[in-house]
Amino acid sequence: MSNSKRYSSDLRYKFIALLCLFFVLGFAWNLTRAFSLETLFFFVLSLAVVVWSVLAMLSYVEVSADNLVLFAPLQTNRAVRFRQLISVSENGRFNPVITLIYHPARADGLLDLDNTHSLILPALSEQQELLELLEARLPT
Numbered sequence: 001m002s003n004s005k006r007y008s009s010d011l012r013y014k015f016i017a018l019l020c021l022f023f024v025l026g027f028a029w030n031l032t033r034a035f036s037l038e039t040l041f042f043f044v045l046s047l048a049v050v051v052w053s054v055l056a057m058l059s060y061v062e063v064s065a066d067n068l069v070l071f072a073p074l075q076t077n078r079a080v081r082f083r084q085l086i087s088v089s090e091n092g093r094f095n096p097v098i099t100l101i102y103h104p105a106r107a108d109g110l111l112d113l114d115n116t117h118s119l120i121l122p123a124l125s126e127q128q129e130l131l132e133l134l135e136a137r138l139p140t
Contacts, residue, residue: 001106003064004062004063004064004089005062006060006061006062006090007060007061007062007124007125007126007127007130008060008125009056009058009060009123009124009125010071010122010123010124010125010126010127011125012095012123013053013054013056013122014053014057016049016053017050017053017054017057020046020047020049020050021050023042023046024043024046024047024050027039027040027042027046028043028044028138031043031133034042039040043136044062046051055072055073055074056122056123058072058073059071059072059073059122060124061121061122061124062131063130066081066082066083067079067080067082068080068082069079069099070119070120070121070135076099078119080100080102080119081084081105082134082137082138083111083139084102084103084104084105084111085100085102085134085137085138085139086101086102086103086116087100087138088100088101088104088131088134088135089139090125090127090131095123095131096123096127097120097121097122098120098121098125098127098130098131098134099118099119099120099121100118100119100121101118102116102117102118102119103115103116103117103133104116104117123139
């Protein structure tokens with residue numbers, strides 16, 4: 001694999017964002033008519049879900065010959081080399097995501113075998129293909 005492949009986020013994030021945006025508009029209209037703490041709570045909750053789903057919708061993963069990079073808005077890019085991987089698994093029922101467990105790299109380029117980090121990828125459109133690729137690239 002000489003060039004990189006891009007995996008975009010799943011369409012369910014767009015659906016969730018659109019649905020919760022309708023909730024936000026409904027709760028906002030309700031708040032203008034009669035203010036209540038319950039309506040304010042659900043307005044803020046719906047708004048938080050809209051922000052979460054839009055950020056997940058704009059995230060994507062690029063896989064190259066030797067590493068995987070998660071590009072997410074408002075966050076630094078997270079890169080994991082295949083040689084760092086410890087395990088790869090798919091977790092979740094409604095929103096299955098890929099979780100990577102890996103050894104972080106030290107400043108000198110060696111792996112810190114005493115520590116482990118995790119990286120949770122957003123749900124992706126070609127997630128099964130990526131999961132199979134990552135499982136095949138796990139160091140033995």
